[in-house]
Amino acid sequence: MSKNVATSPHASNGENSVKEACVRKAMEVIAEKGLEGLSLRAVARALGISHQAPYKHFPSRDHLLAEVTRRCLIDFAQALRTSGANDEGDALPPQQAMRKLGETYIRYALENPLAYRLMFSTPWPEAALELDLSRDARAAFDILVERISRLKPDTEGTTLRADALFIWTAIHGIAGAIESNAMQYLDFDAGEIEQALGHAMTLIDSAVFGAQQSETER
Template structure:
């Protein structure tokens, strides 16, 4: 899976094939099929691993302290900037929406989102947690994608610092 992640980081998920990965790994062309049914199964596994790492980073950032949501926001944009092609696979592909209910990918994606919901629940009325979580998630996602596509040139941490969603007046 390391070779797949390296190829995704270098060329994007669209350029990954099981045959090319087999060549790079120095194994026979059918060898990857012992681990993955097809290319989509490989990409799902990579995205699942990405969401698990992302959730762990969000949890570490929150650390159960005041300012957890803002710390998570900094971590969110840093993860996206540092792993843009993995991030695109996780958030800008059909993998998660098409994942089966209860699949490892869906579970990992929901778990990552629930980290933000959990941090918000400490300071936000219960009936507003989901709405606030979606607004913050969307804002952070938009920042990462705009930066990745060249529309934002400055460090995203600067924008998180001044965000009105994260710094209500």
């Protein structure tokens, strides 16, 4: 029976191993050729290793995919976390901070469509259960909850979470529409798109944070 948890029996120094390289290369491949274009064999080929080598680190393609998803979730949470306190600390007016968070959210979706699709727009691979993907998703969600609670300090926890879920899903919806070119095929021209996006953000804002009417959008 083995007592040590992990040893490094072969090449591959203790830090950045073939496993890391696989994950990174997988992200590249997904970025280039799309989610269904990812294949373990292609990753192995690009890394100059045999087509079976990745299997020593990931039991299946789905496990690799799940690991990539996990990285995306962590990265996404980090983006949200650093969105509020950017330059001079946390001094921005509350509504602006919220608006900024929303923009961060959408910008992230725009700049990382692959990550976005992996996290929120595709059924997680079953391997997600073995890794603890939901834990990382919760971490991102909790950032949102915490931000809202600062803007509505006197709100009950359940309502807070319901508000957060609304924002979470509403922005997912918007991001999904952007990613899938929905606005184009629904015949929105460029100006209309921008206007409609602003309108949507304003509606979300006012739905959750109430009264101040929104003539800023025009």
